[in-house]
Amino acid sequence: MNFEFTEEHLMIRDAARDFAQRELLPGVIERDDKAIYPTEQVKKLAELGFLGMLVGSKYDGGGMDTISYVLAMEEISKVDSSVAVIMSVNNSLVCWGVEKYGTEEQKEKYLKPMARGEKIGAFLLSEPEAGSDATSQRTTAIDMGDHYLVNGTKNWITNGKSASTYIVFAQTHKELKHRGINALIVEADTEGISVGPHENKMGMRASDTHSVMFNNVKVPKENRLGEEGFGFKLAMKSLEGGRIGIASQALGIASGAYELALKYAQERKAFGKEIINHQVIAFKLADMAVEIEAARYFCLKAAWLKDQGKPYGHASAMAKLYAAETAMKVTTEAVQIHGGYGYVKEYHVERLMREAKLTQIYEGTSEIQKIVISRGLMD
Amino acid sequence: MKILVCISNVPDTTTKVKFKEDNTLLDDSGIQWIINPWDELALTRALELKEDAGNSVNEVCVINVGGSLTEATLRKALAIGADKAIRIDACPSDAYHVAGQIAEYLKENVYDLIFSGIESSDYNGSSVGAMLAEFMNYSGISSVTNVNLDDDIVVSRAIPGGKQMIKTETPFVAIVQKGIAKEPRIPSMRGIMMARKKPLEVIPAAELPVLTQTVKFELPQAKGTCKMIDPEHVEQLVELLKNEAKVL
Ligand SMILES: Cc1cc2nc3c(=O)[nH]c(=O)nc-3n(C[C@H](O)[C@H](O)[C@H](O)COP(=O)(O)OP(=O)(O)OC[C@H]3O[C@@H](n4cnc5c(N)ncnc54)[C@H](O)[C@@H]3O)c2cc1C
Numbered sequence: 001m002n003f004e005f006t007e008e009h010l011m012i013r014d015a016a017r018d019f020a021q022r023e024l025l026p027g028v029i030e031r032d033d034k035a036i037y038p039t040e041q042v043k044k045l046a047e048l049g050f051l052g053m054l055v056g057s058k059y060d061g062g063g064m065d066t067i068s069y070v071l072a073m074e075e076i077s078k079v080d081s082s083v084a085v086i087m088s089v090n091n092s093l094v095c096w097g098v099e100k101y102g103t104e105e106q107k108e109k110y111l112k113p114m115a116r117g118e119k120i121g122a123f124l125l126s127e128p129e130a131g132s133d134a135t136s137q138r139t140t141a142i143d144m145g146d147h148y149l150v151n152g153t154k155n156w157i158t159n160g161k162s163a164s165t166y167i168v169f170a171q172t173h174k175e176l177k178h179r180g181i182n183a184l185i186v187e188a189d190t191e192g193i194s195v196g197p198h199e200n201k202m203g204m205r206a207s208d209t210h211s212v213m214f215n216n217v218k219v220p221k222e223n224r225l226g227e228e229g230f231g232f233k234l235a236m237k238s239l240e241g242g243r244i245g246i247a248s249q250a251l252g253i254a255s256g257a258y259e260l261a262l263k264y265a266q267e268r269k270a271f272g273k274e275i276i277n278h279q280v281i282a283f284k285l286a287d288m289a290v291e292i293e294a295a296r297y298f299c300l301k302a303a304w305l306k307d308q309g310k311p312y313g314h315a316s317a318m319a320k321l322y323a324a325e326t327a328m329k330v331t332t333e334a335v336q337i338h339g340g341y342g343y344v345k346e347y348h349v350e351r352l353m354r355e356a357k358l359t360q361i362y363e364g365t366s367e368i369q370k371i372v373i374s375r376g377l378m379d
Numbered sequence: 380m381k382i383l384v385c386i387s388n389v390p391d392t393t394t395k396v397k398f399k400e401d402n403t404l405l406d407d408s409g410i411q412w413i414i415n416p417w418d419e420l421a422l423t424r425a426l427e428l429k430e431d432a433g434n435s436v437n438e439v440c441v442i443n444v445g446g447s448l449t450e451a452t453l454r455k456a457l458a459i460g461a462d463k464a465i466r467i468d469a470c471p472s473d474a475y476h477v478a479g480q481i482a483e484y485l486k487e488n489v490y491d492l493i494f495s496g497i498e499s500s501d502y503n504g505s506s507v508g509a510m511l512a513e514f515m516n517y518s519g520i521s522s523v524t525n526v527n528l529d530d531d532i533v534v535s536r537a538i539p540g541g542k543q544m545i546k547t548e549t550p551f552v553a554i555v556q557k558g559i560a561k562e563p564r565i566p567s568m569r570g571i572m573m574a575r576k577k578p579l580e581v582i583p584a585a586e587l588p589v590l591t592q593t594v595k596f597e598l599p600q601a602k603g604t605c606k607m608i609d610p611e612h613v614e615q616l617v618e619l620l621k622n623e624a625k626v627l
Contacts, residue, residue, distance in 0.1 A: 007451045011458060011571055018565045049568030062568025 005067070012053075012068040016075035019048060024080040029345050031082065031206040035198060037162060038083050038206050045087060046117025050076075054091045055099055059107055061115035066241075066303035070248040074296075077252025078259070081355040082206035084252065088245035089158045090114060094121030094167055097238045098185070101226040110165050110185055122163035122188075123242075124154040124212060125235050131155075132368050134169075134235060135178040139214065141170035148172070148184060148224070150192075150217040156362070160210025161195050164188050168214070169231050181231035185223040192217035203354030240313040241306060242363050243320040247299045250323035250359035254295060257327075257334035257352040258288045264347075265337055281337060288330045295323040314376035320359075321369035327356035380528070380549070381438045382425045383490040385481060385507065386456055387415035387471075387499040388449035398596045405501075405596070407448075414452050416563070417496025419459075421553075423560035424526060425494055426460045434528045438462050442484065444469050444477045450579060457574035458566035464577070469584030473591045478510035483585040485515055491549035497522060497556050508554035518551045524558040 005013075023044050031038055045051055054069055055061020069091065077084040098111045113119040130136045139152025150170055166186040173180030186193070196211035226234055262285055265276035275281045298319035305312035331353035335342035342349045360366045390396070391411040399406040414422070422441065429436040441456040442465040443449050453464040467480045485493070495508030512519025524542070525535040534545045537556055566574075608616045621627040 007454060008571060008575075010451075011455055011566060012568070015565050015567075015571070022562070022565075047567065048565060053568045057569075057572060063572050064568055 005071075009068055009071055012064065013071040013075060015048065016050070016072035019044070019050075020076050020079040024076065024083055028080045029348070029351065031080075032203075032351055033205070033345065035200070035205040037208050038080070038086075041080075041083055042086055042117075042120070042162075045083065049117070050087055051090050051117030051120070052095055052115030055095045055111065055115035059099060059115050060112045061095070061099075066244060066306045067300060070244065070251075070299045070303045073245055073248035074252040074255060074299075077249040077355075078256030080206070081249055081253055081352075081358075082204045084249050085158055085204055085207050085246075086120065086162075088242065088249060089123055090117075090121050092241045092245045093123035093238050094165065096241050097167060097183070097225060097234055100237075101230070101234060102185075103222070105222065106185060106225070114165060119164040120159050120162050121165045121167065122157050122159040122212075123238065124157050124166050124168045126154065126156045128153060128155050128211075132365060135181075135232065137169060137171045137178075137181055139168070139170040140174075141168075141172045141182050141184060141219070143172055144218075146221055148182070148219045148221065150184065150186070150214045150219055152214050154212045154214075156199070157210055157212050158207055158362075160212055161198070161208045166212070167225065168219075169235055170214075173229065176229060178232040179229050181235075182228065183225040183231035183234045184219045185225055186217065186219050190217050190219070201358075203351065203356075203358055239363055240316050243316040243369075244299065244302045244306065244312070246359055246363045247295070247302065247316065247319035247323040250320070250327035250356065251292065251295045251299050253352050253356045253359065254288070254292050254323070254327040254330040257331040257349050257356075258285070258292055260347070260349055260352075261285065261288070261334040261337040264341075268339075275337070284333050284337060288333060291326045291330060295319070295326045298322050314373065317364070317369045317372040317376070320364065321366055321373065324356070324359040324366055324369075327359050328353075331356040380434065380436045380491045381440065381489070382428065382436055382492045382494065383485070384418065384422045384425050384439065384441045384456075384461070385493065385495040385511070386418045386422070386441045386443045386453065387496065387501070387507075388412050388443060388445050388452040389415045389499055389501040392416070392500060396598065398598075402595050402597065403593055412448070412452055414456060414563075415496050415499045415501075417498065417500075417555060417557065417559075418494075419563040420557060420560045421494035421496060421555045422456055422459060422461060423562075423564050424555070425492075426564070427560065428526065428528055429460075431528075436528070440465060440490070442467070442481060444471045444480045444584075446470060447581075453579055454574055455566060457577045457579065458570040459564050460570060462577065464579040466579065466581045467584055468581055472589045474504045474506035474510055475591070476587055476589050478507045478514060479587040480585055481507075481511055482514035483587070484582070485511075489550070492526070492528075493517070493550065493552045495552060495554050497554050508552050512552040512554075515550070515552070518547050519554060520545055520547065520551065521554040522556045523553040524556050526553050526559070 049062040053062035053064045057063040114121045141148040141150045168184045168186045172182045192215045194213045199209040268275045302312050302315035302319045305315050334349040341347050391413050397406040425439045439461050440463050441461045444467045471477045498505040509519050520534050522536045524537050527533045536543050
């Protein structure tokens with residue numbers, strides 16, 4: 001057992017922290033308020049290699065381990081989760097699957113530009129009527145011999161508009177149920193694809209969430225990812241890793257709010273003393289610190305298992321559940337500690353609270369994590 | 380052309396400074412170390428000069444006089460883009476000692492341009508660069524805000540109310556001021572990965588005398604609490620200034 005980070009881990013954490021403070025903090029409130037996509041910030045994120053940090057150097061990625069990824073996601077999410085989710089989806093939901101299951105041609109053509117961050121990826125699983133129950137895919141991919149013909153609608157797609165490369169899940173053999181689902185790599189500018197309007201969200205308003213419609217879209221056969229019928233399994237495996245990213249995002253949201261609350265409590269005075277010297281406030285901060293530390297261990301444990309090549313699905317579900325619930329609790333308390341000031345945008349904590357809510361919903365709701373965890377108990 | 384950048388390893392600027400051993404030594408427990416901010420900007424400028432294809436700069440090396448603790452800082456310099464790093468294994472006792480060690484290295488290894496920060500954010504001695512130029516008999520230009528390596532080598536320096544441009548020849552020491560580069564670089568993932576393979580050479584210290592010794596450090600007195608006096612009661616203020624602060 002060793003609780004030390006390596007020098008390199010710390011260097012990556014500091015690089016992410018410097019980037020977040022220097023490039024993300026200025027303008028984060030306005031980007032969220034007006035739902036402005038962080039074009040410039042994503043470009044710089046790509047230049048620093050964060051968008052493909054988990055991809056091996058052979059495919060132009062950063063070749064970093066998952067522990068580094070947790071540290072970087074935490075630092076970026078402390079400041080701007082709209083940017084963090086773009087990084088998380090690209091790294092762990094899109095690049096990971098192509099690197100692990102793609103052919104050499106697919107990696108050359110699609111993985112490399114995404115690992116360099118020149119192109120962005122999106123993961124198209126959810127549908128208007130298939131959210132938690134991702135098995136009930138209505139989008140179809142009919143086998144036409146040399147290509148698949150794709151029809152249907154995908155909902156809530158992060159990077160929906162900014163992405164050039166989609167991984168689309170669609171039903172090819174309805175009779176086989178989820179075993180008939182395929183995963184296809186689809187270029188976003190293929191004829192027949194249209195993107196719906198930007199969703200007007202509660203939080204992470206600067207990330208571009210859209211529905212994406214497919215109308216007789218031809219996808220070459222060689223763009224299938226993995227074996228015939230492997231799509232659903234790929235989606236679940238991708239989400240196992242994705243959840244480490246979202247758990248780390250939730251951890252960052254919580255620790256960002258906590259740091260602001262701790263500072264504020266030492267400055268704000270009421271009844272003749274700094275509010276941190278009122279025990280109720282001090283104890284709130286103590287509870288926050290304990291839960292954040294526990295969430296951090298969950299995230300790091302799941303990351304460590306993944307880096308060791310051990311099964312990590314159970315651990316990543318625990319991390320995602322615990323970190324998301326912690327983020328919600330901690331951000332709510334951070335607003336409370338700020339009093340009226342916490343309720344206005346200038347102080348950041350209300351935004352963090354809105355962002356926290358999403359971590360309980362996407363990449364599997366907290367309820368779904370409990371299903372995954374409880375099933376794991378019986379294995 | 381080869382550039383050498385002197386790197387001082389200093390406590391993060393937000394460190395709460397404490398001393399030990401009867402206030403003669405910095406208590407370094409829990410300190411986070413960083414590249415001295417001026418040196419980090421000098422390194423950034425050195426890398427810009429190397430990347431500018433019009434120049435003939437083909438190597439940027441960083442050098443530090445310090446114990447093994449400073450290697451993390453040197454590796455960060457490598458991740459930012461330096462080609463190699465040298466650590467002279469000695470405790471950096473004072474400016475004379477540090478400049479002397481680097482000069483010994485320079486006598487064996489030729490560099491055309493040597494960058495040093497105008498000061499370091501720990502002990503603020505502001506002497507290493509100038510002493511190094513003196514030891515080597517190189518020109519030393521202080522308060523440098525730009526170095527241009529086009530046909531002529533022109534160095535700009537900040538002077539009160541304006542700028543001075545100086546033409547010089549290599550080798551020389553540029554003692555840099557903030558402004559030498561816009562902002563320090565953040566190491567990229569690729570840079571961090573490449574740093575694993577770059578050389579970090581540790582060389583033994585030269586036998587040089589240490590001429591000074593710190594007798595004691597003192598922290599500034601903690602600020603007293605602020606007393607608020609009602610504007611209606613000016614006489615209270617006068618009374619306090621007279622009898623408590625004893626300034627009247
Ligand atoms: C901003 C945003 C970005 C997103 N990005 C993406 C993306 O990039 N790609 C993508 O594919 N999807 C994305 N999603 C979709 C997200 O993953 C789904 O919203 C989520 O899985 C929940 O599905 P749903 O919205 O259909 O809710 P439902 O599945 O309808 O759930 C409604 C409620 O019922 C509960 N519930 C459902 N089933 C059970 C059960 N068996 N037991 C107990 N409770 C249950 C849920 O926990 C929830 O509380 C995104 C969503 C949002 C809001």
